[in-house]
Amino acid sequence: MKIVSARDFDLRREVEYGSPEQNATVKQIVTDIKQQGDTALLDYTSRFDRTELTADRLRVTPDELQAAYALVEPSFIQAITQAADNIRQFHQKQKRNSWMDLQPDGSLLGQIIRPLKRVGVYVPGGKAAYPSSVLMNVIPAQVAGVPEIVMVTPPATGGTEGIDPYILVTAAEAGVTEIYRVGGAQAIAALAYGTESIQPVDKICGPGNIYVALAKREVYGIVDIDSIAGPSEIVVLADEQSNPAYIAADLLSQAEHDEMASAILVTPSQRIADEVAAEVQRQLETLPRREIAAASVNNYGAIIVTTDLNEGISVVNRLAPEHLEIMVDQPMNIVGLIENAGAIFLGNYSSEPVGDYFAGPNHIIPTNGTARFSSPVDVDDFIKKSSMISYSKEALLANGNIIMELARHEGLEGHARAIQIRLEQEG
Incomplete structure (x- = not known):
């Protein structure tokens, strides 16, 4: 060294988000998945993973999950179970609750916390398989209350449909039952837009290669993502x-x-x-x-x-x-x-x-200096918040003129009149 x-x-370390060729490839993959669904998904799986699949073989079956246990040492299952317990205990402490605050004038203000409905987890299967990443993505989502968690991971290359059994066992131990044998940018696009076989998600999490990272950036806004790691x-x-x-x-x-x-x-x-x-x-x-x-x-x-x-x-x-x-x-x-x-x-x-x-703390952590403004994945990544306002008549009469003053200062007369009509009828 x-x-x-x-x-x-x-x-300073230059952050490279792919070559022009890689970006163009990802854009084309995402477009094809969006327009052609399973047809494009199966085609790209054949081209990139050298695995021939049919639509009815995309999803991992319960029998396959069970069979994976025979290929995994009991000591691994015990280790992954203990790790999962520690991770769950740590993330349980991050849970937020909805709250309401009753004001003296009768108004009620608050915040409603809800989990995301459906989250997609990407688990890489390239240079190495990372069962630990299954736990780090899935458990915070579960603690947040996400009801639907779907996992995608590439099939083994070379014409086999196989998925690393340690990944399958870890997913099963974590309670994930919806798993698809697809990877790369095509899997990210399938999660974002949906296909005939895979329903779209609200958020995509998990690490991957440069094509996965670029695809996550490409679909951000259609869905949320954890980060571009x-x-x-x-x-x-x-x-x-x-x-x-x-x-x-x-x-x-x-x-x-x-x-x-x-x-x-x-x-x-x-x-x-x-x-x-x-x-x-x-x-x-x-x-x-x-x-x-x-x-x-x-x-x-x-x-x-x-x-x-x-x-x-x-x-x-x-x-x-x-x-x-x-x-x-x-x-x-x-x-x-x-x-x-x-x-x-x-x-x-x-x-x-x-x-x-x-x-117990999450190992999905900001990179490339982004720790200046971002945080490790946690339970907050899997919730959404709604503000709640129940304004009383007393509060509106007391503050209506102030609200109209602010609205008219911004040139929004319609806003002001929405308050004015209530003051004239209720005042």
Whole structure:
């Protein structure tokens, strides 16, 4: 990993939303699905996933879900169940309630909280399968009260209809029964516009490749989306007392996701910088996804040496990372100074994978510096709010002239007259 000073490191990372060719391809796919429905969906599944399907084979059957259990170790089922319990407990604390406030003049103001009716969850099946993403998308939606949750995931390439059994078992354990074996931009378009076999949804969540990301952007406005996620990121803020082996392992835990993932150490200690750089190279040698992680480290990794810890905190806030690990002697003394980070991990034993899989907070977190203004997926992503106004006669008589003044100031006489006619008849 390259070692640089904070002064010499460019904190800006260009966000690329696909090449012109990729954008054109996605637009065409979305248009075809919108206009041709299942016909286009099956055609693209054949072309991109090399899987021949008929419309009656799009949906995973209950027998297939049950059969997946025979292909999965009991220890995995136990682990996924425990993780689901932790995730559910964490998200239960985020629930909101409707409220009403009775005013002294008899008016009633309030807010009504309702869950979305139907949510689509995309689960990738490309370079790796991520059963944990099933839980992170489905459980907050369930806690919010969403009654219909549908999952799409690509069939295995090479002419088979198969779906990773671990994904199917996780979905079944989470209570998802409506699952379709489609992926890519065509699956996103099917969820947004609907086809003969798949009913449209209100919101689409879940990570995917560049074509999935571009498709989500393309259909936003027809449906809501969680985000347009970029490559994974980790920043470790460490001092002289930190453990170089732990830091290197955690940096590589994110680097192995993708060649474009970003892994950065920020430290005022030159010794820690040197030792972590050496440790990363040592650990890379035996990492199964070595080529992916090495590309990430070489192209998007860095060790930033700062003048002191305060400058390190400033660098972190400017980076606004997806994952931030604070490996300093007293991390609780630092956390209050962190303004921008999606998820914050405190201390030597709060390794990023603890949050990815088991602790309970959501691992779908803003990337590309968007932690400056956005948050991890939570229960709020699956609700909608309606304002409620029940104005009393007393309140209208008292405030009507003020309302008319504001309306006429904006040149909206019709608004003013809607109040005036009531004042004339009721006053």
